[in-house]
Amino acid sequence: MLDPETIALLKQLGYSTDSIEAALSGMLYLTVLTLAAAIPTGIVAKRKNRSVGGWVLFALSIPVIPLLLIWLLPTLPDKPE
Secondary structure (H helix, E strand, O other): OOOHHHHHHHHHHOOOHHHHHHHHHHHHHHHHHHHHHHHHHHHHHHHOOOOHHHHHHHHHHOOOHHHHHHHHOOOOOOOOO
């Protein structure tokens, strides 16, 4: 996965290529989990008359927890026109 120049640099710095690849894989999984949690968070926020943008930004900064919070919050009443 890594090119030879990167492998040589990591060896000079004392890092194992396996540990770097494991860290990159972990970051990729965390990114996918974050996006997968942000989308339903926005959907639930809209259904509960909450700020969709605010909740999605919250979900992008801290994965999964905002989805649980918005799911547990009560629905706000409709705004009068």
